[in-house]
Each structure stands twice: as C-alpha cells, then as structure tokens.
Amino acid sequence: MPVSRSILPSATDLGVDEYRQVANMTEHNAIAQLGADVLRQQALPVDDFDCPEFRTTLAAMQRLMMAGNGVGIAAPQVHHARQIIIVASRPGSRYPHAPLMAPLVMVNPVYQVIDATVVTDWEGCLSVPGIRARVPRYQSVEVSFQNESGEHCQCVLDGFPARVFQHEYDHLLGLVFLDRVESNRDIIAETEFLKQREQA
Numbered sequence: 001m002p003v004s005r006s007i008l009p010s011a012t013d014l015g016v017d018e019y020r021q022v023a024n025m026t027e028h029n030a031i032a033q034l035g036a037d038v039l040r041q042q043a044l045p046v047d048d049f050d051c052p053e054f055r056t057t058l059a060a061m062q063r064l065m066m067a068g069n070g071v072g073i074a075a076p077q078v079h080h081a082r083q084i085i086i087v088a089s090r091p092g093s094r095y096p097h098a099p100l101m102a103p104l105v106m107v108n109p110v111y112q113v114i115d116a117t118v119v120t121d122w123e124g125c126l127s128v129p130g131i132r133a134r135v136p137r138y139q140s141v142e143v144s145f146q147n148e149s150g151e152h153c154q155c156v157l158d159g160f161p162a163r164v165f166q167h168e169y170d171h172l173l174g175l176v177f178l179d180r181v182e183s184n185r186d187i188i189a190e191t192e193f194l195k196q197r198e199q200a
C-alpha cells in the first residue's frame, strides 16, 4: 500500500521560513468551511494597518470573494480571526438581483440599527456551500468602521447591502447564517433553491 504523502513539502524539504510561506499560501487559497474552528472564534480587532499579515489577509479576501462569486466575505473565512469584512453587493450568478455598489472594506466595524423592521430573505455562504436559508435581518443599519488605511468612516446601509453586512458581521462573532434561522424548514439545498427561482 503506498504511503500517503502530504501535498505540502515538509519542513525538512524547505527552510522553516519558506515552509511557513508555502503553508500560508495554501491556506489563503481556500475558504474555511463550516466545522473549521476559526469560524467559531471571536475575531480580534486590527490595530496595525501596515503589517504584512493585514495586507495578505485583505488580498486573500478580495481574491476568494471574487472567485466564489460572493457579495461579501469576512476575515475568519480566510482563516484569520480578525475584524475585517468586505461588503460588495453586485448582481451575479448567486444573487442576480443584488444592487451594484463599490466594494466596502470595513475594519473593526460596529453598527446600530436605523430601521428595526425585520425582513426575512434567502442567504448563502461561501463557507457553507450547497445550502441556502431564509434569515431574518434588520432593514437598515449605520456602520462605523475604519477603512483599509485606518481612517474612521461611517455609512448607512439599507436592504440587501445591510443584509450582507449583518451576515459578515456575524462571522466576526463566530456565528454563521444557519445560527439565525428560525426553523430548520427554512434551510434548503442550493440546487432546489435555483430550481424554485427559475420556476418563479
């Protein structure tokens, strides 16, 4: 029986620093999937906007969000429990009716509810592939955050972008959208979701 071998070169094949770099690159090439510890951790604030780790994390988030046709992403999804999210609503294959907006990088976000009307609608998550669920969210929120240069900013999000924000913010608390679902009957297979959407 052949001996199974890790796809990663071992630390003895490479120098230790080089090995760490390869390991990090591999980690940054895949979205953390439901069950990974990092998705259940409380994310820590970012205090150094110039450190390479912050830049690498942000680049990985942007790349993997685009590759997965996502409309948002949170740093824990690229294996870093830091308070960084991107909200980037745009129409695409996963959300054809999403409004187009300039992507917003939000670091250390906090928010308050502007319109407490609760709207229940469908969501998916790159960390929970193949599943859609109906999730209640507030209609409108005001977010205070730092941009990627560390400058303090504020914005009001309404409707779908507000939903994306609340979904991504939950990731910073170690929550996923399934934790917000009111009934297991509101969880369905994505194939079924797409079929029903076509028929509607």
Ligand SMILES: [Zn+2]
Residues within 6 Å of the ligand: 124, 125, 126, 127, 167, 168, 171, 177
């Ligand atoms: Zn998610």
